[in-house]
Amino acid sequence: MNGPDEAPVFSTRVAWTLSPDREPDAPSITHQLRCISEDEQGNACGSSGPRSSNARDAHAWAFLHAKDEPAHRTFYDMVEMPYSLSPAVEPDEDVKPSRIYPPEH
Numbered sequence: 001m002n003g004p005d006e007a008p009v010f011s012t013r014v015a016w017t018l019s020p021d022r023e024p025d026a027p028s029i030t031h032q033l034r035c036i037s038e039d040e041q042g043n044a045c046g047s048s049g050p051r052s053s054n055a056r057d058a059h060a061w062a063f064l065h066a067k068d069e070p071a072h073r074t075f076y077d078m079v080e081m082p083y084s085l086s087p088a089v090e091p092d093e094d095v096k097p098s099r100i101y102p103p104e105h
């Protein structure tokens with residue numbers, strides 16, 4: 001244990017896991033379509049629809065865009081998914097891990 005004037009001690013390596021954040025207060029997964037159709041010179045359109053936590057709502061924009069640009073038929077769905085890092089063992093407050101690394105597979 002460290003006294004109040006001592007610097008934090010450093011532990012050995014600590015395995016941390018990166019995984020999708022499924023906690024109730026985690027941000028929602030969201031979707032947004034971006035048109036990647038190209039003109040004859042190879043320039044991508046780049047127009048994008050609204051971002052939404054409802055994939056169906058986000059995808060509806062493709063149909064609206066195709067009304068203006070019938071030749072634009074390819075899109076990226078730019079999904080944002082929250083992730084969180086967690087240690088295999090929660091370190092003591094005054095012990096900093098000397099190295100944070102992914103677990104062996």
Ligand SMILES: [Zn+2]
Pocket residue numbers: 035036037045046047065069072
């Ligand atoms: Zn387009």
